[in-house]
Amino acid sequence: MAATAAAVVTRPIAPEQASLWSDAWRRLRRNRMALISAVYLTLLVVVAIVAIFKTPYSYRAVGVALPYSGPSAANWLGADILGRDVLSRLLVGAQISLIVGVGTQVLVLAVGVPIGLIAGYYKGVADSVVSFIINVFYGIPDLLVAMILLLLLGPSLNNIIIAIVATRWMDMTRLVRGQTLALREREFIEAARASGAKPLKILFGHILPNALGPIIVQATFGVPAAILFEAFLSFLGIGVQPPTPSWGSMASDGLAAIRIAPHMVLAPSIALSLTLMAFNFLGDGLRDALDPRSRR
Amino acid sequence: MANPILQVRDLRTQFATEGGIVKAVDGVSFELYPGESLGIVGESGSGKSMTALSLLRLVPEPGRVVGGQVLFRDQDLLQLTSEEIREIRGRDIAMIFQDPQSSLNPVLRTGFQVDEAMLAHGKPKNQARARTLELLKKVRIPAAESRYKDFPHQLSGGMRQRAMIAMGLANAPAILIADEPTTALDVTVQAQILELLADLNRELGTAIIMITHNMGVVAGLCTRVLVMYAGEIVEQGPVEQIFANPQHPYTWSLLKSMPRVDALRHERLRSIEGMAPDLLRPPSGCRFHPRCPFRIDKCFTNEPQLEEVGPGQRAACWVTMDRARKEMGADELKDIRPGAGSNVHPGEDR
Numbered sequence: 001m002a003a004t005a006a007a008v009v010t011r012p013i014a015p016e017q018a019s020l021w022s023d024a025w026r027r028l029r030r031n032r033m034a035l036i037s038a039v040y041l042t043l044l045v046v047v048a049i050v051a052i053f054k055t056p057y058s059y060r061a062v063g064v065a066l067p068y069s070g071p072s073a074a075n076w077l078g079a080d081i082l083g084r085d086v087l088s089r090l091l092v093g094a095q096i097s098l099i100v101g102v103g104t105q106v107l108v109l110a111v112g113v114p115i116g117l118i119a120g121y122y123k124g125v126a127d128s129v130v131s132f133i134i135n136v137f138y139g140i141p142d143l144l145v146a147m148i149l150l151l152l153l154g155p156s157l158n159n160i161i162i163a164i165v166a167t168r169w170m171d172m173t174r175l176v177r178g179q180t181l182a183l184r185e186r187e188f189i190e191a192a193r194a195s196g197a198k199p200l201k202i203l204f205g206h207i208l209p210n211a212l213g214p215i216i217v218q219a220t221f222g223v224p225a226a227i228l229f230e231a232f233l234s235f236l237g238i239g240v241q242p243p244t245p246s247w248g249s250m251a252s253d254g255l256a257a258i259r260i261a262p263h264m265v266l267a268p269s270i271a272l273s274l275t276l277m278a279f280n281f282l283g284d285g286l287r288d289a290l291d292p293r294s295r296r
Numbered sequence: 297m298a299n300p301i302l303q304v305r306d307l308r309t310q311f312a313t314e315g316g317i318v319k320a321v322d323g324v325s326f327e328l329y330p331g332e333s334l335g336i337v338g339e340s341g342s343g344k345s346m347t348a349l350s351l352l353r354l355v356p357e358p359g360r361v362v363g364g365q366v367l368f369r370d371q372d373l374l375q376l377t378s379e380e381i382r383e384i385r386g387r388d389i390a391m392i393f394q395d396p397q398s399s400l401n402p403v404l405r406t407g408f409q410v411d412e413a414m415l416a417h418g419k420p421k422n423q424a425r426a427r428t429l430e431l432l433k434k435v436r437i438p439a440a441e442s443r444y445k446d447f448p449h450q451l452s453g454g455m456r457q458r459a460m461i462a463m464g465l466a467n468a469p470a471i472l473i474a475d476e477p478t479t480a481l482d483v484t485v486q487a488q489i490l491e492l493l494a495d496l497n498r499e500l501g502t503a504i505i506m507i508t509h510n511m512g513v514v515a516g517l518c519t520r521v522l523v524m525y526a527g528e529i530v531e532q533g534p535v536e537q538i539f540a541n542p543q544h545p546y547t548w549s550l551l552k553s554m555p556r557v558d559a560l561r562h563e564r565l566r567s568i569e570g571m572a573p574d575l576l577r578p579p580s581g582c583r584f585h586p587r588c589p590f591r592i593d594k595c596f597t598n599e600p601q602l603e604e605v606g607p608g609q610r611a612a613c614w615v616t617m618d619r620a621r622k623e624m625g626a627d628e629l630k631d632i633r634p635g636a637g638s639n640v641h642p643g644e645d646r
Binding site: 123187188193196201205 | 352354356357382383384385386387390391392393394395398399400401402403404412413416417460463464466
């Protein structure tokens with residue numbers, strides 16, 4: 001009630017309060033950390049795209065500098081065990097991280113949204129089956145599922161994405177199912193049914209738009225989780241295969257030489273941490289901005 | 297009179313709950329004639345809303361229509377496939393709901409939602425858009441072009457209900473079911489909405505089924521009325537006649553408990569004592585007997601059937617108000633208390 005009252009009071013003052021999305025954008029702009037994160041991530045994407053065409057050195061060129069040599073004017077972030085340029089490898093690693101992070105979430109959405117909608121809307125047998133499978137997947141350790149899949153499929157970038165999706169689809173499915181269960185009882189869904197709307201229209205045209213806020217937030221948090229998982233798999237040596245660099249495998253290589261060339265561990269670790277932090281801050285900001293109760 | 301457009305025969309809707317079977321609608325039969333406006337009145341839980349939802353097979357889980365027939369244009373709506381009934385909904389029989397705040401999708405533009413009611417039945421997009429603007433004007437929404445683009449929360453309650461009515465009328469249905477459409481609105485807006493419905497009923501010839509607990513709404517809009525109690529129809533007939541000469545004690549009590557502007561100052565507003573019955577264990581005999589001021593012994597054991605009590609008027613009562621007036625002093629009764637009349641002037645051998 002308080003929220004409605006507040007809305008009535010503020011309406012004449014803020015007439016531009018047009019829709020959920022413009023409202024959310026207005027609130028997001030006031031969140032400094034989320035905004036800085038968004039700028040950082042935009043830059044990261046730009047850099048990663050530029051790195052497709054141009055890096056200071058080739059990421060696989062051996063001996064461009066002395067092995068283990070530290071940062072210098074020619075090699076800003078130094079060189080690794082084979083004398084490869086760390087900066088160039090870091091930039092290509094950023095591509096891998098972003099592809100894995102965004103790619104898994106796209107697939108997670110493609111799997112989780114329709115399954116969650118159907119389970120939540122139709123309930124009954126469909127829901128029981130979906131809930132059972134979700135519980136089974138939650139019961140098996142993530143790492144085990146990913147390792148088995150990568151052993152069966154072979155460690156390519158596509159297969160890494162598939163393996164991560166196999167361990168991460170449940171959160172999204174459960175979220176969408178829960179939202180659907182709540183939304184299907186709302187009166188406007190009954191009104192849509194009474195006006196002869198087709199079931200697919202009700203699912204994707206009425207329920208999904210109302211659940212979009214939580215879904216976006218969940219997907220935003222899913223990106224860093226996937227990036228971290230890929231780094232972890234690569235760190236263990238079952239992720240992206242050499243000579244393609246990944247932030248995880250770069251850190252793993254550097255670990256052996258941490259006493260003589262700490263930059264080899266620090267560069268990928270700091271890049272990874274900053275990126276994970278940025279995604280998490282952005283996710284927090286989106287959650288606050290898309291929550292209609294947090295009217296500011 | 298012309299042939300009825302809708303014939304409901306012995307409709308039964310039940311809810312299987314953990315405590316047993318709840319008979320929400322128990323053997324309801326009625327007809328609706330083209331262009332007429334039929335009221336269904338009763339307290340909360342009398343089964344009036346479930347009757348309406350059963351017609352379109354929209355009863356929520358775990359409820360189920362277990363028996364009867366709903367004949368519309370020579371087909372039984374209860375026998376159609378889910379795709380066939382979907383096509384009837386909104387195109388031939390439309391429904392508007394109680395709370396216009398929650399029956400519009402909050403994230404979709406108002407005009408677009410009216411469009412969708414037509415798109416669902418295959419109307420091309422540009423035609424739908426033009427008709428929506430026409431409809432918004434017809435339901436007297438000012439500045440229809442700019443309201444088209446507004447989200448529901450930007451409209452007032454009355455405006456939202458007008459938009460809902462526009463949605464209901466989008467496909468020019470033969471029947472419009474209105475489930476307490478004015479309950480959530482304030483009194484002046486209520487009057488405007490009722491007036492709008494009455495005008496549309498006259499102009500477009502859309503038959504209206506008006507579900508309400510408010511006898512005043514029935515008086516203002518309807519030509520015929522069904523009174524429901526505990527899942528059954530207890531009285532039905534033309535509105536003037538029911539208001540002037542109710543024969544079922546429940547109808548009589550409802551009318552007595554209705555506030556009236558023209559009431560004498562000293563006249564008390566009376567409420568019906570007792571509560572609506574638990575439909576898991578409905579009372580034996582006549583379901584109203586535990587609250588009835590004029591009950592007799594027979595009421596405790598035998599269930600009365602609807603019988604002719606006047607021209608076009610039928611009531612299900614062993615006593616009827618004519619007798620209660622003559623023998624039990626109904627007109628002097630101060631409180632609508634169970635057994636009040638029959639205790640003062642015991643009827644039959646009680």
